[in-house]
Amino acid sequence: MQKAAGAGGSKAGGGSKAGGGRRQATKAKLYEAAVTLIAEQGFSATTVDEIAERAGVAKGTVYYNFASKAELFEELLRYGVGLLTESLQRAADDTARGGGTKVAALDAMIRAGLDFIATYPSFTQLYVAELWRTGRAWQSTLLVVRQQAVAVVEEVLREGVAAGELSEEIDIPLTAAALVGMVLVAALDWQAFQPERSIDDVHAALSRLLQGRVGGSRV
Amino acid sequence: MQKAAGAGGSKAGGGSKAGGGRRQATKAKLYEAAVTLIAEQGFSATTVDEIAERAGVAKGTVYYNFASKAELFEELLRYGVGLLTESLQRAADDTARGGGTKVAALDAMIRAGLDFIATYPSFTQLYVAELWRTGRAWQSTLLVVRQQAVAVVEEVLREGVAAGELSEEIDIPLTAAALVGMVLVAALDWQAFQPERSIDDVHAALSRLLQGRVGGSRV
DNA sequence: GTTTTTGCACTGACCAGTCAGTTCAAAAAC
């Protein structure tokens, strides 16, 4: 009797049998199907049947791989923000290694953020839609995951201030949040309402804002 | 039932037929109930029964006043963005009347945006969550309503460029979107994750970013 | 007397999650 299913726990293939890879592949298909549907319709409006159908698996398979619809979603969030954070960090590190300034690093991170959003627009949309919602089950997951991403920006700001490259007066947590927001919203808006613009145009506009080349006069 | 403090007089004469006062009051109660619930749970997860209960009216009343749940939501969107646009416009006009610069006007608009979000956090949350979703019934309503708000910012940017106060190189639509995004996200983040900060702190951080006082060096 | 609200029973669709059963490749037994 192989009723072991359920949340059965971290049996997780462990042994590296051929079966392990298969399961991962199924999960990947489910992530991919879920991210688009949830971005378009929202979590509640997306049914498990739809996700299964788009992924090309049976509904039971969803429940074989995830304890619930909500858990599938939470794992998807962790997975996606992991990708983003990695990409931001790499941009910052590469700039540092190349001897660039901290402002250059921020600029590279803006570019990395735009690239990420262009590659995974659905994920970004879904993330923004859920981030500030209070009282949901996955609230704590989101908090952790947001902090991961914002922390990368905060660190570069902090280093910039230490290096005397950025004003000491800046409020690091608030500025980091504002920068992230600027990129997120500008990119989503670009995709949704001004798709004819190139990624370079968007990058240039944001870069100019970052470097204070919008206001011609300084008081 | 607690009166929705400041949620809008709604007695507004205008086009209202005779006897519209009572009905308007019921609608206002429903808006208020719906906005909080939908911000917290999303549109699909919020039931009409919940909305009616929180508003303190019978379910039948909801359907007497609105054709459907979706229509209630659409009217709510129009109503809310109307308030925001009005507030931004007033900030811009007041600054102009006082002989302020365009940068000062943008600064005043940032403040007005923050005030609005602090007053109606749920509405903002819900707006951001829905704005970039594609393929929903109210997509077209949102498009109109977004354009209304962004247009106010674009106009001030355009005037600023014309007056030689802002760089001619700025990309007006993209910059306007980025500014709006910066304010929205920074404000939501403030409310959700850094509520101990004062509105003045947030305003100062955004103002600094707008005026290019973040990067100390200019290339 | 007209408009608005109430209260409540009802329906039909829809949906998260379950479970008994199937598949198949690799391991064990022969």
Added chain:
DNA sequence: GTTTTTGAACTGACTGGTCAGTGCAAAAAC
């Protein structure tokens, strides 16, 4: 090397519950 067993992965019909929207008579407000 052939047969048998094992069990992880998967399937899809089914269940129990939920919810948008309806219908209507009576009460309340205007």
